[in-house]
Amino acid sequence: MTTSGVVPQARFSAQARLRALQSDIMELILERELEAGDPLPTESELSVALGVGRNTLRESLKVLQALGVIEIRHGFGMFVAPSNFDALADGLTFRGRLSLRHQGLEALQLVDVRQALESGLIGSSIDVMTTEQLASIEEAVKQMEELAAAGENFVAADAEFHRRLFEPLNNELLINLMGVFWKVYRKIHVEIGPGNEDLVKTAAMHRSIYAAVAAGDKVSASELLNRHFDGIRRRISEAVGD
Amino acid sequence: MTTSGVVPQARFSAQARLRALQSDIMELILERELEAGDPLPTESELSVALGVGRNTLRESLKVLQALGVIEIRHGFGMFVAPSNFDALADGLTFRGRLSLRHQGLEALQLVDVRQALESGLIGSSIDVMTTEQLASIEEAVKQMEELAAAGENFVAADAEFHRRLFEPLNNELLINLMGVFWKVYRKIHVEIGPGNEDLVKTAAMHRSIYAAVAAGDKVSASELLNRHFDGIRRRISEAVGD
């Protein structure tokens, strides 16, 4: 509703104008009741409709794309996007790596938040977990154990394990957020070096978490997750100490 | 180090190239060991160094700005930015409002995540809370009560209350995330209408949460927070039901 027309003299800062432009585009989507997957007007049409040059408009569109609001397909068009948190992951990864040059504060904060989410929600997840989902979790554990026995890294299996733990909650936002934290942690982990972690021991830790979940023991599961994160936190601290 | 020169034929998709460009910029910051507040090269210099046009470069820069990686000041220059989660808030707000047109799923998921964070971390926060911080929380409660008695809305006081609850943890990422969730919820709240909420009752609810925190009763505090969020969740469900 703020797009009553072309503003002859925008007296606000350029930054505010760009934000307003982004808001206008989002408002336009909401007003036209477009759903995920629906096409947006072309760049030319939008630039005319919003009274800005194509260049300025594109800068806003790229931001919206990065924010996961729209999806841009070369040579085809623009569409309302399904959730996409990749960009957020990039931003947070950057922050985490930047912080590692100091005390690793932000990296540790990231672990704190992830810990709060996982150990706080594991109980609810256990409540609604099906036997199939439980089996898929064990599958991930087995995979980790096999890879650990072979002396190989098990990044993907580890990620899968944590994802499946909270799949029962059916909360996409949560899954996305945890995926972001995971990605960031992986990048940071690479940064601080291979570490001297014991693969077999780590796999066993996940096995015990699974056991608690399978037994429906919410308290133990939460506690074990906490301990798991304590280890991660310790490793980051050690790396920064160097 | 990937910027060994101009690539004559970029065979990858445009989207991948833009992402690579963003990564290159972030790598450049990390390689040069720039800290928050340090200046970046000018647009012209960067466009030459990275082998892309100023326009293409600017699109990436705008994304990085939105992601809170860099700060752009008109007519002055670009700098490594302190944390900024405003853009994330905008993206999530959009998603939330979009979801309200359906079942309000994403909006409810947002509340779930916020609930997990708040009720999960309140215990830790109580552990390290100082008397000054406790007093500042009561201050926020009083403000809410006064505004409620006057029949006025207390958006800011409510936000302050929740922020101060977790200030003791000294976790900027958490504060930022909760700030995001708060902003999104406020926008959604406006969307679903004024509602028939009882201001006095809501203020009383916050007073009871404060009481539990002051008493060091972690279990009660967590439980009260849960109930608080149940109310929010119910209100969203009602609004969608219309």
Place this chain on the structure above:
DNA sequence: CGAGCATCGGACGTCCTACATCCGATAACC
């Protein structure tokens, strides 16, 4: 007659030029 292929048009991607706007700093002026 149908499958495969070439062409076409539209839409996004990139680059360039030009000018506007803003900011800090220098230098002139009172």
Place this chain on the structure above:
DNA sequence: GGTTATCGGATGTAGGACGTCCGATGCTCG
């Protein structure tokens, strides 16, 4: 010496030109 005017540099905005990609239309060939 303090204040103000000007300047230079940097970002902001606009428009145009051309490249690249994609889907679709229509043609050709089996």
